[in-house]
Amino acid sequence: MVDIVASFEDDLVDEAASVTLYFDLAEGRKADLETAARTAIAFAEMVRHIAVQADFTAEIRIELESGTAGSLGLNAIIRWAKGFASRHPILVSIAATTLLNLQGDVRSWTTGKVLDWLNGTDAPIAARALSVEERKALAAEISKLLVNGIAEKERRQIYYEASKDPVITGIGATGIPGKRPAVIVPSEDFARLAGQPIADEVMSKSRVQTTISTVTLVRPRLKAEVASWRFQHGSMPEFSAEMKDRAFLDAMADDRINLPLKVGTEMEVEIEAEEVFEGGVWVVRKRSVTRVISPSTSPPSSLFK
Incomplete structure (x- = not known):
């Protein structure tokens, strides 16, 4: 077997929710x-x-921890830069959604089926610490995420890559490292689960990702023109993004921004990232701010009442 293990760790306590x-x-x-x-x-x-x-303010690192004795294993630790409280349901939610997203037809996961799985042997150990009501609420949330196709491109990419090696005869996922999952997806299903579009995407070597983030303004351009601004997201390195929200730029020119634009101002923005596939990973080539959600803008003044 091959185990690839990701462990969600709470920086405030010595606990983890693992996914394999x-x-x-x-x-x-x-x-x-x-x-x-x-x-x-x-x-x-x-x-x-x-x-x-699950939380767009989350800042995570994915680290190679060690090999697994007796097999070709990759153990990854995912540490949260901003720790959650002990046994926080969001930790279980992320782990469980990750695991269930690799179990064939994900859109068949009703709330009841997810709840049964959370009470089963492949669920994250941390799920056992949640109350019955917390598990019910979590099951409803996870079912909605799966039915709506969360991380569909990434899931298809996993099956696409695995389909290239005939030695891999099945894929499964479990919250218990070292345990054989109860459900194994056979290699005969890899091509169907990968789908042709993902192969086309990898061949094209490019894609566009859109996210909404809360960032801190480091260097604005105080002219109402499309230009590069400088931001920082949490404790991550600073980055540049071209300000392309025309309505926001027009409001800036008319002094209709409801908050001073200066170093340290927090902004909620929609960021479009243009990425290319190089060396087996997606690399960001350009970022653009396509919409400023906050600070808000006042409507233009009018001569007609």
């Missing part, structure tokens, strides 16, 4: 290292996507 990507391999064979590495990257991107959707 499990590969069944042909008897006596070993997985191709490059395929395993690309699949691990796709898995990491899926976990990151789900985490950001």
Whole structure:
């Protein structure tokens, strides 16, 4: 088998919610290292996507921890820069959504089925610490995310990469590292679950990702023109993004911004990132602010009442 393990750790307490990507391999064979590495990257991107959707202020690191003795294993630790309280349901939600997103037809996961799974053997250990009511609420939330196709591109990418190695005969996911999952998706289903569009996307080597984030203004351009601004998101490195919200620029020219634009101003913005696929990973080439949500703007004045 091959285990790829991601562990969600709370910086405030010594607890973790682990998720394991499990590969069944042909008897006596070993997985191709490059395929395993690309699949691990796709898995990491899926976990990151789900985490950001759960809390867009989350700042995470994905670290290679160690190999798994006796198998080709990749153990990853995902640490939260901003810790949650002990046994926070959001930790279980991210782990469970990640695991269930790798179980075939994800749109079949009704609230009842998710609740049954949360009470089962493959659920994150942290789920056992939640109350019955918390698990019910969590099941409804997770079902909605899965039915709406959360992290669909990343999930398809995992199956696309795994389909390249005939040694990989099945994929499963569990919240218990070292345990064989109860459900294994056979390799015969990989092509269907990957889908042709994901192959086309990888061949094109480019994509556009849109997210909404709360950022801190580092360097504004105080002219009402499309130009590069400088921002910072939490404790992450500073980044540049071209301000393209024409309505916001017009309001700035008319002095209709309801908050001073200066270093340290917090802004909620929609960011469009243009990415290219290089060396097995997606690399950001350009960022643009396509919409400023806050600070808000006042309506233009009018001569007619």
